[in-house]
Amino acid sequence: MDLSIAIPLYNEAESLPELTAWIERVMQEQGLTYEVIYIDDGSTDDSWLVIEALHKKNDRIKGFKFQRNYGKSAGLYEAFKAATGKVVITMDADLQDSPDEIPELRRMILEEGYDLVSGWKKKRYDNTLTKNIPSKFFNAVTRSMSGIKLHDFNCGLKAYRLQVVKGIEVYGEMHRYIPVLAKWSGFHKIGEKVVEHRARKYGYSKFGWDRFINGFLDLLSISFVGRFSKRPMHFFGLWGSLCFLAGFVMAFYLLLSKFIEPSFSLTNRPAFYISLTSVILGMQLFLAGYIGELIARNSFTRNQYLLESKIGL
Numbered sequence: 500m501d502l503s504i505a506i507p508l509y510n511e512a513e514s515l516p517e518l519t520a521w522i523e524r525v526m527q528e529q530g531l532t533y534e535v536i537y538i539d540d541g542s543t544d545d546s547w548l549v550i551e552a553l554h555k556k557n558d559r560i561k562g563f564k565f566q567r568n569y570g571k572s573a574g575l576y577e578a579f580k581a582a583t584g585k586v587v588i589t590m591d592a593d594l595q596d597s598p599d600e601i602p603e604l605r606r607m608i609l610e611e612g613y614d615l616v617s618g619w620k621k622k623r624y625d626n627t628l629t630k631n632i633p634s635k636f637f638n639a640v641t642r643s644m645s646g647i648k649l650h651d652f653n654c655g656l657k658a659y660r661l662q663v664v665k666g667i668e669v670y671g672e673m674h675r676y677i678p679v680l681a682k683w684s685g686f687h688k689i690g691e692k693v694v695e696h697r698a699r700k701y702g703y704s705k706f707g708w709d710r711f712i713n714g715f716l717d718l719l720s721i722s723f724v725g726r727f728s729k730r731p732m733h734f735f736g737l738w739g740s741l742c743f744l745a746g747f748v749m750a751f752y753l754l755l756s757k758f759i760e761p762s763f764s765l766t767n768r769p770a771f772y773i774s775l776t777s778v779i780l781g782m783q784l785f786l787a788g789y790i791g792e793l794i795a796r797n798s799f800t801r802n803q804y805l806l807e808s809k810i811g812l
């Protein structure tokens with residue numbers, strides 16, 4: 500199969516027939532074999548009925564429905580598990596992303612050798628204050644923390660090589676950082692393409708202000724998990740030991756001066772408190788690292804490594 504098109508949706512019943520017809524038209528023009536995977540994220544409107552009706556007319560339209568609303572990342576995770584096309588496209592269901600971009604995205608993956616191509620909504624039809632300005636800030640921070648030169652990390656329209664979606668695990672609200680996840684898994688050829696963005700035609704945006712707080716925390720954990728999840732001791736152990744050592748040396752010095760000059764008072768010197776605190780802090784950091792190591796040892800993914808190719812096996 501040439502293409503799997505994964506579309507997470509939450510209460511988007513009005514948009515689905517139009518979106519499906521548009522995708523079908525583009526695929527027909529290009530003569531591509533494809534599947535559309537709709538992930539109904541626990542919609543409370545008629546979305547699922549619409550998907551069932553669309554499947555009856557065209558069995559390339561597939562889908563599953565979550566029992567409740569789990570979020571966009573969960574939807575993408577399940578869709579990535581199910582995808583079988585050589586190239587996987589993700590897009591939003593609200594008609595803000597244009598299916599006309601799909602052939603060019605696919606071409607960039609197949610001919611230019613990209614692992615992932617992200618859409619860039621250069622001209623954006625969303626609210627300036629609540630969406631455009633905060634998202635500029637987020638993209639700048641993500642760019643500098645991840646070292647990936649993308650303008651628009653959170654664009655719903657993206658194309659992937661099949662191995663990429665099988666090799667990454669999107670969880671929590673990590674759909675914003677899929678390029679970062681891909682890079683950590685060793686897929687370095689990440690590109691972008693300016694895509695047409697349209698105003699929302701039906702329904703309303705499902706993401707509010709809280710996405711900025713959650714998004715920032717996710718960015719912190721992603722940069723941390725990527726580097727240290729398999730070896731927490733290398734972070735906590737190092738800083739814990741250094742902290743402990745600094746406190747210990749200071750305490751030793753204070754005790755020594757007490758022996759040399761018994762009239763010397765320990766408790767009214769700042770160094771005394773600093774040394775105590777850093778000994779305790781150092782111990783705690785070290786313990787956090789040690790517990791982290793034990794957890795990492797028990798994790799069933801501890802020895803899961805991605806193989807790029809095999810020979811003779």
Ligand code: UDP
Nearest residue numbers: 507508509540570571591592593704705706
């Ligand atoms: N979505 C989802 N689950 C959610 C929230 C959103 O599957 O809990 C889908 C939504 O239906 C849409 C896409 O994710 O297809 C992007 O959401 P939205 O258009 O509301 O975000 P915005 O474009 O405003 O950032």
Ligand code: MG
Nearest residue numbers: 591593595699
């Ligand atoms: Mg949208």
